Amino acid sequence: MNDGIDLNKAYEPSEDVVVREIEGEIVIVPLVSGIGDIEDELYTLNETGRDIWTRLDGTKPLAAVVRELAEEYDAPAGLVEGDVVGLLEELIVRKMVVEKG
Amino acid sequence: MTRSAPAHVRKVRSGEARLWTSRRPLLTRLDIELTERCNNDCLHCSINLPAGDREARGREWPAGSWKKLLDEAASLGCLVVRLTGGEPLLREDFEDIYLHARRLGLRVMIFTNATLVTPSLARLLGQVPPLEAVEVSVYGMRRETYEAVTRTPGSFAAFRRGLGLLEENGVPFIVKGAVLPATRGEVEEFEAWASRLPGRPGVPSSAMLFDLRSRRDGRKNELIAGLRATPEEFVRFSTRRGGRAFEEWREFCARSGGGRGDRLFMCLPSGGSAAVDPYGRLQYCLSLRHPATVYDLAQGSLRGAMTEFLPEVRALRAVAKTYLERCGLCFLKGLCEQCPAKSWAEHGTLDTPVEYFCGIAHAQAVAAGLLEPGEKAWTVADGTARMKRRS
Numbered sequence: 001m002n003d004g005i006d007l008n009k010a011y012e013p014s015e016d017v018v019v020r021e022i023e024g025e026i027v028i029v030p031l032v033s034g035i036g037d038i039e040d041e042l043y044t045l046n047e048t049g050r051d052i053w054t055r056l057d058g059t060k061p062l063a064a065v066v067r068e069l070a071e072e073y074d075a076p077a078g079l080v081e082g083d084v085v086g087l088l089e090e091l092i093v094r095k096m097v098v099e100k101g
Numbered sequence: 102m103t104r105s106a107p108a109h110v111r112k113v114r115s116g117e118a119r120l121w122t123s124r125r126p127l128l129t130r131l132d133i134e135l136t137e138r139c140n141n142d143c144l145h146c147s148i149n150l151p152a153g154d155r156e157a158r159g160r161e162w163p164a165g166s167w168k169k170l171l172d173e174a175a176s177l178g179c180l181v182v183r184l185t186g187g188e189p190l191l192r193e194d195f196e197d198i199y200l201h202a203r204r205l206g207l208r209v210m211i212f213t214n215a216t217l218v219t220p221s222l223a224r225l226l227g228q229v230p231p232l233e234a235v236e237v238s239v240y241g242m243r244r245e246t247y248e249a250v251t252r253t254p255g256s257f258a259a260f261r262r263g264l265g266l267l268e269e270n271g272v273p274f275i276v277k278g279a280v281l282p283a284t285r286g287e288v289e290e291f292e293a294w295a296s297r298l299p300g301r302p303g304v305p306s307s308a309m310l311f312d313l314r315s316r317r318d319g320r321k322n323e324l325i326a327g328l329r330a331t332p333e334e335f336v337r338f339s340t341r342r343g344g345r346a347f348e349e350w351r352e353f354c355a356r357s358g359g360g361r362g363d364r365l366f367m368c369l370p371s372g373g374s375a376a377v378d379p380y381g382r383l384q385y386c387l388s389l390r391h392p393a394t395v396y397d398l399a400q401g402s403l404r405g406a407m408t409e410f411l412p413e414v415r416a417l418r419a420v421a422k423t424y425l426e427r428c429g430l431c432f433l434k435g436l437c438e439q440c441p442a443k444s445w446a447e448h449g450t451l452d453t454p455v456e457y458f459c460g461i462a463h464a465q466a467v468a469a470g471l472l473e474p475g476e477k478a479w480t481v482a483d484g485t486a487r488m489k490r491r492s
Binding site: 018019020022023027028029030031032033041042043044045046048049052083086087090091094096 | 109110111112113124125126175178180203204205206207208227228229230232271
């Protein structure tokens with residue numbers, strides 16, 4: 001467990017947001033009220049966030065996401081885990097992802 | 102990857118260029134005129150067929166066609182769609198079209214008179230917000246004035262009820278006024294009322310330079326022309342809060358540089374937006390209906406219109422001698438509303454100077470000290486020097 005985020009759990013995008021890929025950018029658009037500040041705001045992800053987001057498919061546990069990324073980037077797993085947990089915290093606060101199962 | 106990355110999720114306003122790190126999408130905004138019909142019959146309106154016009158209703162695109170168009174718009178990267186009319190809420194399938202747009206991840210601008218807002222629609226807009234403030238046109242502060250403009254008994258009460266429903270359901274909205282003979286005495290009251298509404302602070306916009314009908318209805322156009330503010334009235338109204346307007350007008354002129362030459366289109370950036378009328382005809386903007394600038398989507402595609410047709414329209418050049426000799430040389434283009442759509446509505450051409458807007462811009466320039474009374478801006482040899490001298 002990391003700050004309430006369980007690395008053994010899988011997460012997926014919430015049905016309360018619409019996720020679009022436009023010209024190479026991941027754009028997250030709130031669908032229902034209570035996600036963003038209602039008016040005129042969208043959300044995008046930085047490069048790290050994008051790489052993590054595309055792996056949140058509701059089947060793969062976060063620990064597997066960390067392993068995959070550590071391998072791909074040839075980076076220490078501890079460092080990658082920090083990024084994954086950091087992103088998940090941001091997404092959960094904004095109700096953009098949900099825990100699966 | 103780094104542990105010190107401060108934030109992976111970035112909040113941006115969709116109109117900001119920094120949303121795009123590589124290139125902008127082919128289409129960023131789509132304006133949709135869902136119907137020409139309206140349940141009001143406003144004196145000054147450039148688009149209001151009767152609500153019950155069966156011929157117009159029969160020709161309107163069904164929801165399925167709009168949904169397909171929205172699908173294509175989203176696939177081209179579109180972020181914002183504007184649903185307008187006429188009165189878009191007259192469409193019984195409005196909620197269906199709206200929800201489809203929102204489920205595609207589009208933000209939706211809704212232009213309405215609010216009289217047809219129902220409890221169910223207000224709840225829906227509260228639960229699935231449009232992500233843009235609903236824009237509500239207001240035609241007066243009391244029943245007598247409002248209905249003198251809308252010529253529709255009961256419309257004032259319906260508008261107040263609709264606005265109340267939006268407010269109760271937490272739907273952000275802004276109000277826009279219209280300065281007409283009937284409402285001229287209520288401007289201060291309107292602005293004070295608007296400032297107390299939830300949402301955006303500041304002075305609401307009020308239209309007074311009304312467009313003629315782009316469908317070129319001569320009798321209605323005479324009526325609209327008679328309701329427009331004179332140049333003197335416009336200057337007096339715009340400067341009633343002090344001299345800041347003069348500075349802004351000088352800045353507009355300075356920023357926009359010299360004359361237009363033979364350029365016709367000054368208003369929209371290259372690429373990015375398009376408009377579609379109720380029958381599936383794509384236009385450069387909702388007001389420009391010159392046959393040479395209209396594309397039938399039934400015979401093509403949105404992508405085809407964006408990549409081939411609109412660039413050709415944008416490349417059109419003025420040929421009329423009066424335009425080239427006046428607008429082509431005039432340094433007031435930052436103030437003047439001359440454009441192909443206005444030329445079309447008034448004269449049936451793309452490049453005829455519109456005397457009304459020319460008069461308004463000249464009155465502003467005289468008031469701001471950029472011109473002497475009676476002087477014509479296109480006769481000023483060096484507009485840049487004139488702007489510097491007067492600033």
